[in-house]
Amino acid sequence: xxxxxxxxxxxxxxxxxxxxxxxxxxxxxxxxxxxxxxxxxxxxxxxxxxxxxxxxxxxxxxxxxxxxxxxxxxxxxxxxxxxxxxxxxxxxxxxxxxxxxxxxxxxxxxxxxxxxxxxxxxxxxxxxxxxxxxxxxxxxxxxxxxxxxxxxxxxxxxxxxxxxxxxxxxxxxxxxxxxxxxxxxxxxxxxxxxxxxxxxxxxxxxxxxxxxxxxxxxxxxxxxxxxxxxxxxxxxxxxxxxxxxxxxxxxxxxxxx
Amino acid sequence: xxxxxxxxxxxxxxxxxxxxxxxxxxxxxxxxxxxxxxxxxxxxxxxxxxxxxxxxxxxxxxxxxxxxxxxxxxxxxxxxxxxxxxxxxxxxxxxxxxxxxxxxxxxxxxxxxxxxxxxxxxxxxxxxxx
Numbered sequence: 609x610x611x612x613x614x615x616x617x618x619x620x621x622x623x624x625x626x627x628x629x630x631x632x633x634x635x636x637x638x639x640x641x642x643x644x645x646x647x648x649x650x651x652x653x654x655x656x657x658x659x660x661x662x663x664x665x666x667x668x669x670x671x672x673x674x675x676x677x678x679x680x681x682x683x684x685x686x687x688x689x690x691x692x693x694x695x696x697x698x699x700x701x702x703x704x705x706x707x708x709x710x711x712x713x714x715x716x717x718x719x720x721x722x723x724x725x726x727x728x729x730x731x732x733x734x735x736x737x738x739x740x741x742x743x744x745x746x747x748x749x750x751x752x753x754x755x756x757x758x759x760x761x762x763x764x765x766x767x768x769x770x771x772x773x774x775x776x777x778x779x780x781x782x783x784x785x786x787x788x789x790x791x792x793x794x795x796x797x798x799x800x801x802x803x804x805x806x807x808x809x810x811x812x813x814x815x816x817x818x819x820x821x822x823x824x825x826x827x828x829x830x831x832x833x834x835x836x837x838x839x840x841x842x843x844x845x846x847x848x849x850x851x852x853x854x855x856x857x858x859x860x861x862x863x864x865x
Numbered sequence: 866x867x868x869x870x871x872x873x874x875x876x877x878x879x880x881x882x883x884x885x886x887x888x889x890x891x892x893x894x895x896x897x898x899x900x901x902x903x904x905x906x907x908x909x910x911x912x913x914x915x916x917x918x919x920x921x922x923x924x925x926x927x928x929x930x931x932x933x934x935x936x937x938x939x940x941x942x943x944x945x946x947x948x949x950x951x952x953x954x955x956x957x958x959x960x961x962x963x964x965x966x967x968x969x970x971x972x973x974x975x976x977x978x979x980x981x982x983x984x985x986x987x988x989x990x991x992x993x994x995x
Binding site: 762763765766767769770771772776780 | 867869871872873874883884887888924927928931
Protein backbone atom coordinates (compact mmCIF):
# COMPACT_ATOMS: atom_id res chain seq x y z
CA UNK A 609 0.00 0.00 0.00
CA UNK A 610 1.28 3.48 -0.79
CA UNK A 611 1.33 5.88 2.12
CA UNK A 612 -0.05 9.38 2.10
CA UNK A 613 1.67 12.45 3.56
CA UNK A 614 -0.43 15.22 4.99
CA UNK A 615 1.50 18.29 6.08
CA UNK A 616 0.40 20.50 8.99
CA UNK A 617 -0.16 23.27 6.44
CA UNK A 618 -2.69 21.11 4.60
CA UNK A 619 -4.43 20.27 7.87
CA UNK A 620 -4.55 23.96 8.75
CA UNK A 621 -6.10 24.77 5.36
CA UNK A 622 -9.09 22.56 6.21
CA UNK A 623 -9.85 25.12 8.94
CA UNK A 624 -11.32 27.28 6.17
CA UNK A 625 -14.34 24.98 6.30
CA UNK A 626 -14.52 25.38 10.08
CA UNK A 627 -14.56 29.15 9.51
CA UNK A 628 -17.48 28.59 7.14
CA UNK A 629 -19.30 26.65 9.88
CA UNK A 630 -18.57 29.45 12.37
CA UNK A 631 -19.87 31.96 9.80
CA UNK A 632 -23.13 30.04 9.43
CA UNK A 633 -23.47 29.85 13.21
CA UNK A 634 -22.88 33.61 13.60
CA UNK A 635 -25.24 34.54 10.77
CA UNK A 636 -28.08 32.31 11.99
CA UNK A 637 -27.32 33.09 15.66
CA UNK A 638 -26.94 29.40 16.50
CA UNK A 639 -24.36 30.38 19.16
CA UNK A 640 -22.16 27.44 18.31
CA UNK A 641 -18.96 29.39 17.61
CA UNK A 642 -17.48 28.66 21.04
CA UNK A 643 -18.40 24.96 20.77
CA UNK A 644 -16.86 24.85 17.30
CA UNK A 645 -13.63 26.29 18.67
CA UNK A 646 -13.57 23.77 21.52
CA UNK A 647 -14.38 20.94 19.10
CA UNK A 648 -11.55 21.89 16.73
CA UNK A 649 -9.03 22.24 19.56
CA UNK A 650 -10.08 19.01 21.27
CA UNK A 651 -10.11 17.00 18.05
CA UNK A 652 -6.62 18.30 17.24
CA UNK A 653 -5.18 17.55 20.68
CA UNK A 654 -6.92 14.19 21.17
CA UNK A 655 -6.12 12.80 17.74
CA UNK A 656 -2.53 14.07 17.84
CA UNK A 657 -2.02 12.45 21.24
CA UNK A 658 -3.59 9.21 20.02
CA UNK A 659 -1.42 9.36 16.91
CA UNK A 660 1.72 9.46 19.06
CA UNK A 661 0.42 6.68 21.32
CA UNK A 662 -0.33 4.45 18.33
CA UNK A 663 3.06 5.31 16.83
CA UNK A 664 4.72 4.26 20.09
CA UNK A 665 2.69 1.02 20.18
CA UNK A 666 3.66 0.23 16.58
CA UNK A 667 7.33 0.99 17.34
CA UNK A 668 7.26 -1.25 20.41
CA UNK A 669 6.00 -4.12 18.22
CA UNK A 670 4.91 -5.85 21.45
CA UNK A 671 1.60 -7.68 21.73
CA UNK A 672 1.59 -6.99 25.48
CA UNK A 673 1.56 -3.27 24.81
CA UNK A 674 -1.37 -3.85 22.40
CA UNK A 675 -3.23 -5.83 25.06
CA UNK A 676 -2.59 -3.00 27.54
CA UNK A 677 -3.91 -0.38 25.13
CA UNK A 678 -7.02 -2.41 24.27
CA UNK A 679 -7.66 -3.02 27.99
CA UNK A 680 -7.53 0.73 28.59
CA UNK A 681 -10.05 1.19 25.74
CA UNK A 682 -12.34 -1.44 27.30
CA UNK A 683 -12.15 0.33 30.67
CA UNK A 684 -12.89 3.74 29.15
CA UNK A 685 -15.70 2.28 27.02
CA UNK A 686 -17.21 0.58 30.08
CA UNK A 687 -17.38 3.81 32.07
CA UNK A 688 -18.71 5.75 29.08
CA UNK A 689 -21.46 3.19 28.38
CA UNK A 690 -22.40 3.12 32.06
CA UNK A 691 -23.40 6.77 31.78
CA UNK A 692 -26.27 5.62 29.55
CA UNK A 693 -27.18 2.68 31.78
CA UNK A 694 -27.34 4.20 35.26
CA UNK A 695 -30.81 2.75 35.84
CA UNK A 696 -29.46 -0.79 35.48
CA UNK A 697 -28.21 -2.22 38.80
CA UNK A 698 -24.71 -3.68 38.39
CA UNK A 699 -24.30 -2.17 34.93
CA UNK A 700 -20.56 -1.61 35.35
CA UNK A 701 -19.76 -5.31 35.71
CA UNK A 702 -22.16 -6.29 32.92
CA UNK A 703 -20.64 -3.72 30.55
CA UNK A 704 -17.06 -4.58 31.49
CA UNK A 705 -17.64 -8.27 30.81
CA UNK A 706 -19.62 -7.52 27.63
CA UNK A 707 -16.92 -5.30 26.14
CA UNK A 708 -13.93 -7.40 27.15
CA UNK A 709 -15.55 -10.66 26.00
CA UNK A 710 -16.66 -9.11 22.69
CA UNK A 711 -13.15 -7.78 22.08
CA UNK A 712 -11.35 -10.97 23.13
CA UNK A 713 -13.62 -13.37 21.25
CA UNK A 714 -13.82 -11.34 18.01
CA UNK A 715 -10.13 -10.53 17.84
CA UNK A 716 -9.25 -14.06 18.94
CA UNK A 717 -11.40 -15.57 16.19
CA UNK A 718 -10.07 -13.23 13.53
CA UNK A 719 -6.50 -14.13 14.50
CA UNK A 720 -7.29 -17.85 14.75
CA UNK A 721 -8.87 -17.84 11.30
CA UNK A 722 -5.86 -16.00 9.95
CA UNK A 723 -7.83 -12.99 8.65
CA UNK A 724 -5.23 -10.65 10.16
CA UNK A 725 -1.66 -11.14 11.29
CA UNK A 726 -1.08 -10.74 15.04
CA UNK A 727 0.60 -7.37 14.60
CA UNK A 728 -0.08 -4.04 16.32
CA UNK A 729 -0.87 -2.29 13.01
CA UNK A 730 -3.93 -4.56 12.60
CA UNK A 731 -4.90 -5.23 16.19
CA UNK A 732 -4.95 -1.63 17.42
CA UNK A 733 -7.30 -0.08 14.82
CA UNK A 734 -9.52 -3.15 14.48
CA UNK A 735 -9.65 -3.60 18.27
CA UNK A 736 -10.55 0.07 18.67
CA UNK A 737 -13.44 -0.28 16.27
CA UNK A 738 -14.64 -3.53 17.84
CA UNK A 739 -14.61 -1.99 21.32
CA UNK A 740 -16.17 1.28 20.16
CA UNK A 741 -19.06 -0.44 18.40
CA UNK A 742 -19.53 -2.91 21.25
CA UNK A 743 -19.64 0.01 23.67
CA UNK A 744 -22.38 1.83 21.74
CA UNK A 745 -24.43 -1.34 21.27
CA UNK A 746 -24.14 -2.42 24.93
CA UNK A 747 -25.08 1.08 26.11
CA UNK A 748 -28.15 1.16 23.84
CA UNK A 749 -29.12 -2.37 24.93
CA UNK A 750 -28.97 -1.55 28.65
CA UNK A 751 -30.60 1.83 28.22
CA UNK A 752 -33.54 0.20 26.43
CA UNK A 753 -33.59 -2.65 28.96
CA UNK A 754 -33.96 -0.17 31.84
CA UNK A 755 -36.77 1.68 30.05
CA UNK A 756 -38.59 -1.54 29.28
CA UNK A 757 -38.17 -2.88 32.82
CA UNK A 758 -39.59 0.34 34.22
CA UNK A 759 -42.58 0.50 31.85
CA UNK A 760 -43.39 -3.24 32.11
CA UNK A 761 -42.85 -3.69 35.85
CA UNK A 762 -46.49 -4.63 36.53
CA UNK A 763 -46.60 -7.16 33.68
CA UNK A 764 -43.33 -8.70 34.88
CA UNK A 765 -44.63 -8.98 38.45
CA UNK A 766 -47.83 -10.56 37.15
CA UNK A 767 -45.85 -13.11 35.13
CA UNK A 768 -43.66 -13.88 38.16
CA UNK A 769 -46.79 -14.36 40.26
CA UNK A 770 -48.00 -16.92 37.71
CA UNK A 771 -44.82 -18.95 38.17
CA UNK A 772 -42.55 -17.52 35.48
CA UNK A 773 -38.80 -17.26 36.16
CA UNK A 774 -37.15 -13.86 35.80
CA UNK A 775 -35.92 -14.89 32.36
CA UNK A 776 -39.33 -16.12 31.20
CA UNK A 777 -41.06 -13.01 32.50
CA UNK A 778 -38.71 -10.73 30.58
CA UNK A 779 -37.96 -12.66 27.39
CA UNK A 780 -39.90 -10.26 25.14
CA UNK A 781 -38.28 -7.11 26.44
CA UNK A 782 -34.79 -8.60 26.47
CA UNK A 783 -35.27 -9.50 22.81
CA UNK A 784 -36.42 -5.96 22.04
CA UNK A 785 -33.39 -4.49 23.85
CA UNK A 786 -31.08 -6.76 21.90
CA UNK A 787 -32.72 -5.80 18.61
CA UNK A 788 -32.53 -2.07 19.29
CA UNK A 789 -28.80 -2.43 19.98
CA UNK A 790 -28.10 -4.44 16.83
CA UNK A 791 -30.38 -2.74 14.29
CA UNK A 792 -28.25 0.38 13.63
CA UNK A 793 -25.19 -1.64 12.58
CA UNK A 794 -27.30 -4.16 10.64
CA UNK A 795 -28.93 -1.29 8.72
CA UNK A 796 -25.58 0.41 8.22
CA UNK A 797 -24.20 -2.84 6.80
CA UNK A 798 -27.23 -3.17 4.50
CA UNK A 799 -26.84 0.29 3.04
CA UNK A 800 -23.06 0.44 3.01
CA UNK A 801 -21.74 1.79 -0.25
CA UNK A 802 -25.18 3.04 -1.27
CA UNK A 803 -25.78 5.82 1.23
CA UNK A 804 -22.50 6.01 3.14
CA UNK A 805 -18.93 5.14 2.31
CA UNK A 806 -17.52 3.54 5.43
CA UNK A 807 -14.46 5.07 7.04
CA UNK A 808 -11.90 2.37 6.40
CA UNK A 809 -12.68 2.20 2.70
CA UNK A 810 -12.51 5.98 2.39
CA UNK A 811 -9.22 6.03 4.27
CA UNK A 812 -7.69 3.33 2.12
CA UNK A 813 -8.87 4.94 -1.13
CA UNK A 814 -7.44 8.29 -0.01
CA UNK A 815 -4.19 6.56 0.86
CA UNK A 816 -4.02 5.19 -2.69
CA UNK A 817 -5.02 1.58 -2.12
CA UNK A 818 -6.59 -0.57 -4.82
CA UNK A 819 -10.42 -0.12 -4.56
CA UNK A 820 -11.04 -3.87 -4.52
CA UNK A 821 -8.58 -4.29 -1.62
CA UNK A 822 -10.28 -1.41 0.18
CA UNK A 823 -13.69 -3.04 -0.30
CA UNK A 824 -12.52 -6.43 0.92
CA UNK A 825 -10.96 -5.02 4.06
CA UNK A 826 -14.09 -2.98 4.72
CA UNK A 827 -16.25 -6.10 4.38
CA UNK A 828 -14.06 -7.98 6.84
CA UNK A 829 -14.36 -5.12 9.33
CA UNK A 830 -18.14 -4.73 8.95
CA UNK A 831 -18.71 -8.43 9.42
CA UNK A 832 -16.39 -8.58 12.44
CA UNK A 833 -18.29 -5.66 13.96
CA UNK A 834 -21.63 -7.44 13.50
CA UNK A 835 -20.30 -10.34 15.56
CA UNK A 836 -18.86 -8.17 18.29
CA UNK A 837 -21.99 -6.02 18.56
CA UNK A 838 -24.21 -9.12 18.84
CA UNK A 839 -21.97 -10.63 21.50
CA UNK A 840 -21.68 -7.41 23.52
CA UNK A 841 -25.45 -6.80 23.43
CA UNK A 842 -26.21 -10.38 24.42
CA UNK A 843 -23.83 -10.37 27.38
CA UNK A 844 -24.87 -6.88 28.52
CA UNK A 845 -28.60 -7.70 28.48
CA UNK A 846 -28.17 -11.16 30.05
CA UNK A 847 -26.02 -9.87 32.91
CA UNK A 848 -27.83 -6.53 33.17
CA UNK A 849 -31.13 -8.35 33.63
CA UNK A 850 -29.85 -10.12 36.76
CA UNK A 851 -29.46 -6.85 38.61
CA UNK A 852 -33.20 -6.26 38.45
CA UNK A 853 -34.07 -9.47 40.32
CA UNK A 854 -33.27 -11.11 43.64
CA UNK A 855 -31.99 -14.70 43.81
CA UNK A 856 -35.60 -15.75 44.42
CA UNK A 857 -36.71 -14.14 41.12
CA UNK A 858 -38.39 -11.19 42.81
CA UNK A 859 -38.37 -7.86 41.02
CA UNK A 860 -36.23 -5.29 42.85
CA UNK A 861 -37.13 -1.65 43.04
CA UNK A 862 -34.90 -0.13 40.35
CA UNK A 863 -32.51 2.57 41.62
CA UNK A 864 -33.40 6.09 40.59
CA UNK A 865 -31.38 7.03 37.50
CA UNK B 866 -54.89 -11.04 40.79
CA UNK B 867 -53.45 -7.51 40.56
CA UNK B 868 -55.13 -4.21 41.34
CA UNK B 869 -54.85 -3.11 37.71
CA UNK B 870 -54.89 -5.46 34.72
CA UNK B 871 -51.34 -6.55 33.83
CA UNK B 872 -51.68 -8.67 30.70
CA UNK B 873 -48.59 -10.37 29.28
CA UNK B 874 -47.97 -10.11 25.52
CA UNK B 875 -50.41 -11.95 23.27
CA UNK B 876 -54.12 -12.68 23.04
CA UNK B 877 -56.61 -13.29 25.83
CA UNK B 878 -56.20 -17.04 25.28
CA UNK B 879 -52.40 -16.77 25.52
CA UNK B 880 -52.79 -14.82 28.75
CA UNK B 881 -55.11 -17.39 30.28
CA UNK B 882 -52.83 -20.26 29.24
CA UNK B 883 -49.63 -18.45 30.34
CA UNK B 884 -49.14 -19.91 33.84
CA UNK B 885 -49.82 -23.58 33.00
CA UNK B 886 -47.95 -23.12 29.68
CA UNK B 887 -44.74 -22.36 31.61
CA UNK B 888 -44.89 -25.98 32.81
CA UNK B 889 -45.94 -27.34 29.44
CA UNK B 890 -49.54 -27.92 30.58
CA UNK B 891 -52.59 -27.03 28.49
CA UNK B 892 -55.86 -25.56 29.71
CA UNK B 893 -59.45 -25.25 28.54
CA UNK B 894 -59.44 -21.51 27.86
CA UNK B 895 -63.14 -21.28 27.00
CA UNK B 896 -64.16 -22.93 30.27
CA UNK B 897 -61.87 -20.67 32.33
CA UNK B 898 -63.17 -17.55 30.59
CA UNK B 899 -66.68 -18.74 31.37
CA UNK B 900 -65.81 -19.14 35.06
CA UNK B 901 -64.55 -15.56 35.02
CA UNK B 902 -67.74 -14.31 33.39
CA UNK B 903 -66.55 -13.96 29.78
CA UNK B 904 -67.66 -15.94 26.76
CA UNK B 905 -65.33 -17.86 24.47
CA UNK B 906 -65.43 -15.16 21.76
CA UNK B 907 -62.93 -13.16 23.85
CA UNK B 908 -60.20 -15.78 23.42
CA UNK B 909 -58.55 -14.39 20.29
CA UNK B 910 -58.91 -10.71 21.22
CA UNK B 911 -56.07 -8.53 22.50
CA UNK B 912 -56.42 -7.62 26.19
CA UNK B 913 -55.46 -4.00 25.50
CA UNK B 914 -58.59 -3.65 23.33
CA UNK B 915 -60.93 -4.71 26.13
CA UNK B 916 -62.48 -2.56 28.84
CA UNK B 917 -60.70 -2.53 32.20
CA UNK B 918 -63.52 -4.61 33.68
CA UNK B 919 -63.16 -7.24 30.94
CA UNK B 920 -59.38 -7.21 31.36
CA UNK B 921 -59.77 -7.85 35.09
CA UNK B 922 -61.92 -10.88 34.27
CA UNK B 923 -59.13 -12.10 31.97
CA UNK B 924 -56.72 -11.67 34.92
CA UNK B 925 -59.12 -13.74 37.05
CA UNK B 926 -59.34 -16.48 34.40
CA UNK B 927 -55.55 -16.44 34.18
CA UNK B 928 -55.21 -16.88 37.94
CA UNK B 929 -57.82 -19.68 37.96
CA UNK B 930 -55.94 -21.51 35.19
CA UNK B 931 -53.29 -22.47 37.76
CA UNK B 932 -56.01 -24.12 39.89
CA UNK B 933 -54.76 -22.34 43.00
CA UNK B 934 -55.80 -23.45 46.47
CA UNK B 935 -55.72 -19.84 47.58
CA UNK B 936 -56.50 -16.90 45.32
CA UNK B 937 -54.88 -13.59 46.35
CA UNK B 938 -56.94 -10.62 45.15
CA UNK B 939 -55.32 -7.19 45.48
CA UNK B 940 -58.17 -4.68 45.25
CA UNK B 941 -59.48 -6.44 42.16
CA UNK B 942 -62.31 -3.97 41.57
CA UNK B 943 -60.53 -0.72 42.52
CA UNK B 944 -60.15 0.39 38.90
CA UNK B 945 -63.66 -0.59 37.81
CA UNK B 946 -66.91 1.32 37.40
CA UNK B 947 -69.94 0.27 39.42
CA UNK B 948 -71.50 -2.14 36.92
CA UNK B 949 -68.18 -3.89 36.16
CA UNK B 950 -67.50 -4.07 39.88
CA UNK B 951 -70.84 -5.75 40.46
CA UNK B 952 -70.09 -8.27 37.71
CA UNK B 953 -66.66 -9.19 39.08
CA UNK B 954 -68.07 -9.43 42.61
CA UNK B 955 -70.80 -11.83 41.43
CA UNK B 956 -68.16 -13.95 39.71
CA UNK B 957 -66.00 -14.04 42.85
CA UNK B 958 -69.03 -14.92 44.99
CA UNK B 959 -69.92 -17.75 42.64
CA UNK B 960 -66.35 -19.11 42.64
CA UNK B 961 -66.39 -19.02 46.44
CA UNK B 962 -69.76 -20.77 46.54
CA UNK B 963 -68.46 -23.51 44.24
CA UNK B 964 -65.54 -23.99 46.62
CA UNK B 965 -63.09 -23.56 43.75
CA UNK B 966 -60.50 -21.73 45.86
CA UNK B 967 -60.13 -19.95 49.17
CA UNK B 968 -59.75 -16.24 48.60
CA UNK B 969 -57.83 -13.51 50.37
CA UNK B 970 -59.22 -10.22 49.16
CA UNK B 971 -57.73 -6.82 49.96
CA UNK B 972 -60.12 -3.91 49.68
CA UNK B 973 -60.53 -0.35 50.93
CA UNK B 974 -64.29 -0.79 50.75
CA UNK B 975 -65.74 -2.10 53.98
CA UNK B 976 -69.08 -2.78 52.28
CA UNK B 977 -67.40 -4.97 49.66
CA UNK B 978 -65.62 -6.96 52.36
CA UNK B 979 -68.94 -7.49 54.12
CA UNK B 980 -70.63 -8.52 50.86
CA UNK B 981 -68.00 -11.07 49.87
CA UNK B 982 -66.12 -12.32 52.91
CA UNK B 983 -66.75 -14.99 55.51
CA UNK B 984 -64.22 -13.33 57.74
CA UNK B 985 -63.06 -9.69 57.75
CA UNK B 986 -59.74 -8.52 59.21
CA UNK B 987 -59.26 -4.78 59.49
CA UNK B 988 -55.78 -3.34 59.24
CA UNK B 989 -55.07 0.09 60.58
CA UNK B 990 -51.58 1.68 60.52
CA UNK B 991 -50.08 -1.73 59.78
CA UNK B 992 -51.79 -3.45 62.75
CA UNK B 993 -54.77 -5.76 62.97
CA UNK B 994 -57.48 -3.66 64.56
CA UNK B 995 -60.57 -5.76 64.21
